[in-house]
Amino acid sequence: MVEQSDRARLLDWEEIPPPVPSQAVPSSPVKKNATEKTSPPDGRTQGSSAPRTGWGTASTRGPNVTAVVSSGDGRPPRLRVDHSVPGWDIAKSLGADHIGLSVKEQWEEKDQIVAVFVVTFDTRSGNMVEWSLPQDMDLDGVEFKSIASGSHRITSDFIYFRKGCYFGLACFANIPVESELERGARMKSVGILSPSYTLLYRYMQFLENQVRLQLRCPGQYSPLEAFYEDKKAILPPLANGQVTSCPTWSVTNISRCMHPEMKITHPAGCMSQFIRFFGEQIMVLWKFALLRKRILIFSPPPVGVVCYRVYCCCCLSNVSLLGVGAAVPELRPFFYVNIADITALRTELSYVACTTEKIFEEKKELYDVYVDNQNVKTHRSDLQPLLRLNASDKEKYAKLSEQRQMLLYSQEVEGDCSSNEEDLFILFFMELNDRIFQILGEVAASSEPILTAEHVRAMGLDPQGDRSFLVDLLEVYGIDVMLVIDNPCCP
Template identity: 65%
Template sequence: MVEQSDHAPLLDWEEVPSGEPPTLAPRQRDESEAGPANCRSGGSTAPGAGWTASTGGPVPVPGVGGGEATTCAGNMVEWCLPPDVNLEGVEFKSMASGSHRIANDFIYFRKGCFFGLACFANMPVESELERGARMKSVGILTPSYTLLYRYMHFLENQVRHQLQCPGQYSPLEAFYEDKKAVLPLGGNGLVTTCPTSTSTAPPHGRCCMNPEMKVGFIRFFGEQIMVLWKFALLRKRIVIFSPPPVGVVCYRVYCCCCLANISLPRMEVSVPEFRPFFYINVADIAALETEMSYVACTTEKIFEEKKELYDVYVDNQNVKTHRESLQPMLRLNSADREKYRKLTEQRQMLLYSQEVDGDCSSSEEDLFILFFMELNNRIFQTLSEVASSVDPTLTAEHVRAMGLDPQGDQGFLVDLLELYGIDAMLVIDNPCCH
């Protein structure tokens, strides 16, 4: 048994500059940019390792005539605590491809059975050796991502400090000593994910990933959120592509996981765990090949060609699938539009109460999570009751009571029954087409 306190290890990394120095702009957050917040699962989130990484900086190599030459080595971990932690590949996970074009960002990712949060910053410098730009990230690894947001401000401050005073690690060392925890050895421990398929936590007993950022998931995807919901409930492999900054896209990964929340206390099903991978790059391809169900985001367009790795590909707001059996689910039906109408209506009422009454007891994210949890609970409660009845036949009336379309959602329901092992028979007459 591993004992863990609320302590954390640190890392520090850099990325190789591209030669085009960016303008160092103050970080701005709009209502669509968010770090996943308020997920519903427990588990320790004590950081277990920390580092700083940089983009290559110069590395000494043997020179001609006894001197020394330098070459850029790509992203590299330049400092970490504890020193013996396995950080292979973390220098690329903690800096999204294309980050050299932006001034700052944050990024969630998975490293084996741990989760990481890194803050990236990019500063112009008058140095030919660094090709006009200095880029660094500072991050931490933990067994769970649910409370990583607590260290966001510290990491943001420290990456700026590392840009201005490279190599001064005493604040990171002090942080590590204060927050360090013992990580399980071997890398084969369980990953604490959030949300879980049978979470029973109340809306305000949730975990967070960056509560100061506003939710823009509903407004960003619009009606397509109903398409994503079906794929999430069916535990499909979902890859979300977007150029940097990647922090807001990590938030969309989290929201996709929330679409599949179920909180029926006695529901025991054997389905693949719907796990967030957050940011991925080409170094993650081997790991993804063995995953049956996940949600991830990337800034690398090459993933669109790797169709064996995913079922659903999301390019900004465009949701698509190359799997013929799933393509009918891309089409919205009347029940989908009605559910989306109710969701947006509730959102407008919430925004009105916040603006007029100053009522901030509930957030848009609370509303979003609760809406889909109640929808999922209603569906599975109905399916469970039908399956345990004398006549386990799903009729059109049952389907409508679940908020689904008897014709448009037939394929979705058949897949749902099969995936969750629910012993019920779907009998719905298809009307003749004229």
């Protein structure tokens, strides 16, 4: 069966091979061509039930254009964008390049594939780049990112990763073969690179099909060649080598319900799986993410679902108020990392990444927070208090769970498909973060910039249990207020 491209109807790069049989396939030599390269190992919902002091007023940081529209029947509130806010110009916020374009054209991401490649495991040389386009692309290291450490134990996987200023997606597969030369197993991965991770999900099925084709018929590169010619990017010069970070949530992002940024792979239930997996520990991760800490998640293969956790963790720190966090490090998703990334990680001030290599746990200079499955821990004594859940944390998690249940009920019983769990999850934490920074901004701009216990409660935080979190938050974001909270142990 052939699925034709919507960009070039004469190209049949999406050739879908028949299903791979479960039994071993005959040995087939890997076809090497002149371009072969080898590399050496190297919605908007309420965040809590706390009083909403100051939450309805305009932000001191910029226009507040979102609103919560209550359904009046107990269901989760829905997101509404107020396009009548004085001074808000959608063309201006989009930039001059978008003026004159339709809404669909403004938000439709263009194909930006900068490289396509095939990685194979060779019993003598290890992981190696078997084939790639374009031929002059630097792909050093992708052979280890595309086949994660420990993948020989699984039959298939997908991996998000970073390569310099690009993001990559690779699909891996492992089948038994009747070959002593290949030691009874053939392992390959087919991947792509792009300047942005938000469009990589479009090609997941194609990459899965192609890796199966490469396993059954090694050396059949024509579909990949046609794919690259159809989708290759025409990119402007890079500005200072900057990497596309986790989406910055502005009014324009919100107005289109956060698609496609939020759906990096369109996984069914990605956010709900994240919530079920970590439970109340999400509130601990939320604090570390908002403080822009270096977060490393360990898990054995498969690594695809762990890449989802990296993404979801980045989403915990979204803020829609203009100007907030402009001077703090961006929380960058590194996705999968291995020992070849150690040098790069040493220079990062803030990131979220995942790995299958246990040796990272010993390299404490590379991270602030280490997540081993559901166990969140830190070796830094100043961050230890943030590991303890307080009453406000549990209240916020209970509120999130309640809203999820109401959403699921409305979808199942009433057939309401206007909202989904991903939107609910994003908006829950964004409103929580917005509330915190709006109140902090109002206090900082007041004649007496003193943060009291009443202010802290209005943020949905615990005046005592979240004291160290607030101290760190004020320091990280450079907010000049005085924190005055009485010690309950003293008269």
